[in-house]
Amino acid sequence: MKVLVINPGSTSTKIGVFEDSMLIVAESLKHMKHEDSSNDKGVASRAEEIRSYLAVKDIPLEQFDAIACRGGILPPMESGTYRVNEEMCQYLLNSSKMDHPANLAAPIGMELSRGSIPVFITDPVSVDEFSPEARYSGLPQIPRVSLLHALNMKAAARQVAAEFGRNVESLNLVVVHLGGGISVGLQLRGKMVDVNNANDEGPFSPTRSGELPVGSIVEACFSSGLSEKELLSRYTKAGGMIAYLGTDDLRVAMEMARSDEKAREVIEAMAYGIAKEIGGMCAVAGGQIDAIVLTGGMAYNSSFVEMIKGYVSRFALVVIEPGENELMSLALGAERVLSGVEKAKEFHLEVVL
Numbered sequence: 125m126k127v128l129v130i131n132p133g134s135t136s137t138k139i140g141v142f143e144d145s146m147l148i149v150a151e152s153l154k155h156m157k158h159e160d161s162s163n164d165k166g167v168a169s170r171a172e173e174i175r176s177y178l179a180v181k182d183i184p185l186e187q188f189d190a191i192a193c194r195g196g197i198l199p200p201m202e203s204g205t206y207r208v209n210e211e212m213c214q215y216l217l218n219s220s221k222m223d224h225p226a227n228l229a230a231p232i233g234m235e236l237s238r239g240s241i242p243v244f245i246t247d248p249v250s251v252d253e254f255s256p257e258a259r260y261s262g263l264p265q266i267p268r269v270s271l272l273h274a275l276n277m278k279a280a281a282r283q284v285a286a287e288f289g290r291n292v293e294s295l296n297l298v299v300v301h302l303g304g305g306i307s308v309g310l311q312l313r314g315k316m317v318d319v320n321n322a323n324d325e326g327p328f329s330p331t332r333s334g335e336l337p338v339g340s341i342v343e344a345c346f347s348s349g350l351s352e353k354e355l356l357s358r359y360t361k362a363g364g365m366i367a368y369l370g371t372d373d374l375r376v377a378m379e380m381a382r383s384d385e386k387a388r389e390v391i392e393a394m395a396y397g398i399a400k401e402i403g404g405m406c407a408v409a410g411g412q413i414d415a416i417v418l419t420g421g422m423a424y425n426s427s428f429v430e431m432i433k434g435y436v437s438r439f440a441l442v443v444i445e446p447g448e449n450e451l452m453s454l455a456l457g458a459e460r461v462l463s464g465v466e467k468a469k470e471f472h473l474e475v476v477l
Contacts, residue, residue, distance in 0.1 A: 125462050126187055127455045130174070130232055131194040132225045137170055137232070140451035141183060145459060147452065153177060165217060167228055171235035188241050192458035194450065195248025196220060196227035199473065200270060203251045203278055203316065205457040207468040208234055208243035215473065244468060246457025247274040251316065258318040272309055272319045273301035273420070279453035280419040280445040281311055287443075288414075295414045298405045298440070300398065300432075302422035303448070304331045304372065308401040310409055318408065320401060323360050327397030330372040330422075333363030334397065365390060374422050392431060399435030406439045413440040420448060 129140040141149035153173050155166070178185060193208065197220045206212070208230040216227040226248075233243040252270040261268045277299045285292035293314035301307040305322030306329040320326030328334035336359070345355065366372040368390045369380060381388035406413050416436055422428055423446035433442050460466035 125189050125459055127190050127192050127458045127462075128178075128185075128188045128236070129192045129451045129454045130229050130236075131450055131454070132170065132228045132232065134225050137174065138451065139174055139177070140455065142452075142455040142459075145452075145456065147455075149181060149183070150451065151177060164231065165228060167217070167231040167235055170228065171232045174232070174236060185236060186240070189462055190458040191233040191237055191241055191243045192454040193229035193233040193243060193245050194226045194454060195245035195250075195275070196229060197222040197224050198248050198250045198471075200250055200252030201248070201471075202469065203247050203253060203274060204469050205244050205246045205461050205466055206471050208245060209471055210234070211473060212245075212471040242458075242461075242468075244458045244461060246454055247278045249274055251278070253315040253317060255317040268325075269321060270316070270319060271321045271323070272307045272316065273303065273305070273322070273448075274316070275450055275453050276419055276448045277301050277307060277309055277311075277316070279449065279456070280417050281314075282456075283445055284415055284417050284443050296409055296412050297415055297417055298402050298409075298413055299417045299419065300402060302398070302418060302420035302428075303329070305329050306332075306334075306398060306401075306420075308398065308405060310405040312409060318405065326401050328364035328394060330365045330374060331361055331363065333359045333367070365394060374425055374428060378425065378427060391428065395428060395431035396435070398432055402432075402436045403439065406436075411439070415441045415443045417443050417445055419445045421446070423447070 125144055127142045129142065131138040136152045136154045138152050140147055155170060175185065196216045198215065213231040213234055216230055220227050230243065230245055237243050249271055251272065251274040254270050259267045281297050281299050282292050284297065285295055297311045299309045299311055306327050307319055307322045308326055309316045309319035322332060325335050348355065365377060369377050369387055371377055377387055377391055381391055402416060416439065418429055418432065423444055429444060436442065461468045
């Protein structure tokens, strides 16, 4: 099976070519600012750059069995692999609640396919499998919402299941994505029934403040003199570790901690907050957890991982699946459909909304 994978960023598009789950070509295509009269937000121009790159590499598009795209900001939906259709593309380009580069992926895939190659997305960030109890925030006007690092967390869960020789639907897991944002999710029998929204809740992370005292937030809104956008930026891009230490790189912070007691304390506090969130998920599962899975970029840091394990290893086996591997996860999603292991879901707004 040959799969083309597309993962757009704001100024570049990562692509990967996979043959039977093996990455054979990977590239990050840098983009110039395009003036696009068709109002497709650069879809046509990015697709043409991908087409030109493949031509230079002598990789004909018609050789691909599927195109796998990063899922954009879609309505709440079940996890899994979805067949991309025109309805999905129109929603991503014109109706999505957030303007994000990932919204371009599926439309780019469709532009490249031109109806001749199946196009898929897998586990977008809007995956919603919450239990009814998890939706209550404390105010009826503000329900909790499911937003998570779904692609990586679901892929890590599948990998652990494979290592256990089990079906993922037979396991209860706490899956922890350790990146610029931190998501701690409870996955029961294959469903992510609860997770902290990494922008608003849970532990602080390298760039995000995590949960904050309500009274202090209200006061800041009225007294700081900052705009709504500036306040949000403070809490989601300049909060957490970078606010305390001036760096969002855990490796730099760890080096600082060798001689700086404050740096050591901040890192330990971040591990402490993650452990508290893990403990809460274990509690609502009644302690019936098969494994705690640590994934994401910070899971490569063995010293930080040991800090977390020191708190939670008595709850369940702690398994480390470091990194994000987004291209591979997308390719595997498409391959599961092509091989018949998984049936592709169909996207229709009246179904998912």
